[in-house]
Amino acid sequence: MDKENLWAGRTPTIRDVAVRAGVSIATVSRALHGSRPVRPDLVVKVQAAAEELGYRRNALAQGLRLQSSSTIGMIVPSIANPFFAACAEGVEEELQRSGRTLLLSASGNDPDLESRRLQELVERRIDGLIIVPCDLKRSRAVLAAVAERVPVVQLDRRVDHLDSDWIGVDDEVGVHLVLAHLAERGVGTVQFISARTDSSTAKRRLKAFRAFIGRLHLRSIADPALGEFTSEWGREASNRLLTGDALPDAVVCGDDAIAFGVLQSCHEAGARVPSDLMVTGYDDVWFSAVAHPPLTTVRQPTADLARVSIELLDRTRELGAHVAEHVTLQPSLVVRASTGIARPPGRGPLRRHHPSGE
Amino acid sequence: MDKENLWAGRTPTIRDVAVRAGVSIATVSRALHGSRPVRPDLVVKVQAAAEELGYRRNALAQGLRLQSSSTIGMIVPSIANPFFAACAEGVEEELQRSGRTLLLSASGNDPDLESRRLQELVERRIDGLIIVPCDLKRSRAVLAAVAERVPVVQLDRRVDHLDSDWIGVDDEVGVHLVLAHLAERGVGTVQFISARTDSSTAKRRLKAFRAFIGRLHLRSIADPALGEFTSEWGREASNRLLTGDALPDAVVCGDDAIAFGVLQSCHEAGARVPSDLMVTGYDDVWFSAVAHPPLTTVRQPTADLARVSIELLDRTRELGAHVAEHVTLQPSLVVRASTGIARPPGRGPLRRHHPSGE
DNA sequence: CCAGCGGGGGAAAACGTTTTCCACGTCACC
DNA sequence: GGTGACGTGGAAAACGTTTTCCCCCGCTGG
Numbered sequence: 197m198d199k200e201n202l203w204a205g206r207t208p209t210i211r212d213v214a215v216r217a218g219v220s221i222a223t224v225s226r227a228l229h230g231s232r233p234v235r236p237d238l239v240v241k242v243q244a245a246a247e248e249l250g251y252r253r254n255a256l257a258q259g260l261r262l263q264s265s266s267t268i269g270m271i272v273p274s275i276a277n278p279f280f281a282a283c284a285e286g287v288e289e290e291l292q293r294s295g296r297t298l299l300l301s302a303s304g305n306d307p308d309l310e311s312r313r314l315q316e317l318v319e320r321r322i323d324g325l326i327i328v329p330c331d332l333k334r335s336r337a338v339l340a341a342v343a344e345r346v347p348v349v350q351l352d353r354r355v356d357h358l359d360s361d362w363i364g365v366d367d368e369v370g371v372h373l374v375l376a377h378l379a380e381r382g383v384g385t386v387q388f389i390s391a392r393t394d395s396s397t398a399k400r401r402l403k404a405f406r407a408f409i410g411r412l413h414l415r416s417i418a419d420p421a422l423g424e425f426t427s428e429w430g431r432e433a434s435n436r437l438l439t440g441d442a443l444p445d446a447v448v449c450g451d452d453a454i455a456f457g458v459l460q461s462c463h464e465a466g467a468r469v470p471s472d473l474m475v476t477g478y479d480d481v482w483f484s485a486v487a488h489p490p491l492t493t494v495r496q497p498t499a500d501l502a503r504v505s506i507e508l509l510d511r512t513r514e515l516g517a518h519v520a521e522h523v524t525l526q527p528s529l530v531v532r533a534s535t536g537i538a539r540p541p542g543r544g545p546l547r548r549h550h551p552s553g554e
Numbered sequence: 555m556d557k558e559n560l561w562a563g564r565t566p567t568i569r570d571v572a573v574r575a576g577v578s579i580a581t582v583s584r585a586l587h588g589s590r591p592v593r594p595d596l597v598v599k600v601q602a603a604a605e606e607l608g609y610r611r612n613a614l615a616q617g618l619r620l621q622s623s624s625t626i627g628m629i630v631p632s633i634a635n636p637f638f639a640a641c642a643e644g645v646e647e648e649l650q651r652s653g654r655t656l657l658l659s660a661s662g663n664d665p666d667l668e669s670r671r672l673q674e675l676v677e678r679r680i681d682g683l684i685i686v687p688c689d690l691k692r693s694r695a696v697l698a699a700v701a702e703r704v705p706v707v708q709l710d711r712r713v714d715h716l717d718s719d720w721i722g723v724d725d726e727v728g729v730h731l732v733l734a735h736l737a738e739r740g741v742g743t744v745q746f747i748s749a750r751t752d753s754s755t756a757k758r759r760l761k762a763f764r765a766f767i768g769r770l771h772l773r774s775i776a777d778p779a780l781g782e783f784t785s786e787w788g789r790e791a792s793n794r795l796l797t798g799d800a801l802p803d804a805v806v807c808g809d810d811a812i813a814f815g816v817l818q819s820c821h822e823a824g825a826r827v828p829s830d831l832m833v834t835g836y837d838d839v840w841f842s843a844v845a846h847p848p849l850t851t852v853r854q855p856t857a858d859l860a861r862v863s864i865e866l867l868d869r870t871r872e873l874g875a876h877v878a879e880h881v882t883l884q885p886s887l888v889v890r891a892s893t894g895i896a897r898p899p900g901r902g903p904l905r906r907h908h909p910s911g912e
Numbered sequence: 913c914c915a916g917c918g919g920g921g922g923a924a925a926a927c928g929t930t931t932t933c934c935a936c937g938t939c940a941c942c
Numbered sequence: 943g944g945t946g947a948c949g950t951g952g953a954a955a956a957c958g959t960t961t962t963c964c965c966c967c968g969c970t971g972g
Binding site: 285 | 565610611612613614615617620623625632634635636640641642646647650651655656657658659660670671673674676677678679699701785797811814815817818819821841843844845846847849874881895
């Protein structure tokens with residue numbers, strides 16, 4: 197087999213199809229897209245020729261001509277963060293329905309990196325941008341510049357004072373759901389462990405926390421511990437807490453990753469969750485359900501977030517520049533064992549199978 | 555003067571820069587890329603003009619002309635699976651160094667979907683493809699066709715009988731590490747919970763498991779339970795196991811997600827890990843470290859996998875078609891508490907802080 | 913002083929599409 | 943039977959680059 201040839205061989209173009217079908221390239225284009233009527237027999241011939249040659253449109257050329265790459269760019273702080281991964285997966289899935297593809301970049305929570313990748317995407321002539329801006333302030337300038345050239349939707353997080361579409365969930369409600377639930381469970385004292393307020397979500401959750409504890413007659417035993425949205429930080433902050441001389445009834449975490457760190461720290465220190473200490477997360481990433489104990493957390497509807505992101509993008513595309521739209525979805529509380537009743541003790545001895553007779 | 559043109563939202567082209575700098579477009583191109591010497595004063599002028607206009611190259615046009623999109627396509631079964639997410643993040647990071655970007659798609663473990671997304675990527679004229687083929691057999695045909703047009707690297711999984719580069723880790727060694735470790739810890743009986751052998755990794759791990767248990771004097775109490783690489787399946791299989799009338803000393807899981815499901819099931823049934831039952835995972839995704847108990851697992855070096863993938867791609871690009879290369883990296887065992895000694899009991903009563911005086 | 917050469921700028925030809933024209937038949941209608 | 947109208951195919955012009963030529967100019971060496 198002449199693999200050699202094929203490697204060297206040009207991939208077939210619309211011109212090759214035209215020759216083979218004995219028509220002009222214009223006719224080929226029209227036959228394949230139906231953009232104008234073509235005699236039925238020619239359509240058949242063209243399709244046959246395309247099929248035989250294994251013709252595939254060149255999306256670059258098409259994009260150049262059409263001034264639209266049918267490509268959407270997305271920038272998230274980290275792909276490995278399962279919340280963002282879920283959003284990205286949702287977006288990707290949604291895009292496939294309209295034959296578009298996803299250009300995915302990670303900013304690593306670094307505004308400079310973020311800005312560079314943004315430029316990259318603009319150069320690729322993306323038709324729209326979905327971004328989880330990493331920094332409340334420092335992401336603003338570049339993003340503003342980009343927003344003048346291409347439709348932009350901010351997802352989850354947002355920057356200050358930028359007139360751009362945004363889609364996210366209501367952090368006030370989310371935090372309120374958690375705190376109200378804790379209050380109902382008889383919690384008196386809490387500790388908030390979250391991330392520094394560089395991002396809008398961290399900021400809003402903190403603000404909401406401060407606003408609601410008083411109203412719900414909860415008491416914070418110490419200033420909120422603010423670090424990063426990572427399990428390492430959760431572990432560290434929790435360790436500090438557990439070695440301190442006062443323990444709250446519950447630890448409220450800024451996201452699930454932090455909560456995992458807290459849970460681990462509790463296990464290591466021998467603090468039992470929820471009987472000694474309740475723990476809550478935020479995001480409802482898929483494995484918060486299989487944590488030990490399963491985590492009470494605030495669900496953000498990632499599929500909806502993804503869907504609406506694209507709706508907003510498309511609307512902006514149609515309408516042209518218009519007044520920015522802010523869509524706020526409602527979160528829901530997922531109650532699991534980390535704020536529930538301690539699990540019942542094991543039910544009697546386990547039967548064990550031994551290789552050679554008992 | 556065509557100030558008119560420069561105005562309305564049109565993003566500036568190389569031609570605009572040329573006009574502003576008072577040179578030809580050829581000179582602009584050369585000045586910006588240094589592809590041929592240009593008089594220093596002109597270089598300065600061009601750069602200034604480009605800067606002032608906010609000029610950004612049009613990657614579509616460039617790609618069309620250069621016959622290379624400086625884009626790499628990647629297809630994984632699911633972005634939400636943290637192992638693949640880690641690989642994708644590694645690839646993305648690596649690509650940025652050479653100014654390329656990542657086109658990421660998810661196949662959802664469906665060969666038909668996979669094939670469609672593959673076509674999409676080919677149309678986008680990706681310079682290379684990194685794929686985790688979802689099905690050992692059914693992914694082959696399309697992939698073979700694509701491999702004739704564009705450099706392909708299979709990552710982690712691979713299809714049968716395809717002459718293409720592959721990079722992954724040695725599953726024999728990985729499984730052996732786990733089993734040898736268990737044997738050393740005095741385990742006599744084991745149960746394997748993994749995924750159906752539609753994928754090469756599932757198949758190889760199963761084969762290795764079967765090959766080594768005998769040699770290490772372990773005994774499998776039942777046929778391996780084969781489902782999917784999900785925590786739901788782990789949970790289900792484990793539930794069946796725990797309600798059966800025989801319990802192994804250890805459960806060996808095909809990946810970490812399964813292991814999480816198993817852990818959860820154990821907690822629910824009151825089986826203590828590792829004292830009643832040891833559990834091992836595979837992949838070492840980031841939160842296996844914060845599971846309860848932290849999971850003993852096989853680490854796959856995702857960053858290396860990503861790096862080598864791209865090296866292979868680039869080499870194929872340089873050399874043209876060449877005999878396929880298979881790179882096998884070595885996994886390592888990460889021993890944690892899920893096969894260790896049960897954690898020491900809590901150290902005395904915890905101090906609790908109460909709102910109003912103790 | 914002239915021929916040759918080298919340095920460097922510009923015109924123009926691709927790259928593969930889509931779409932606007934234009935041309936050519938055929939038909940219908942007066 | 944002439945003349946529009948209509949239906950449909952083809953030529954060609956973009957889209958924004960990079961790069962191959964070609965040309966001009968100044969220098970150098972004989």
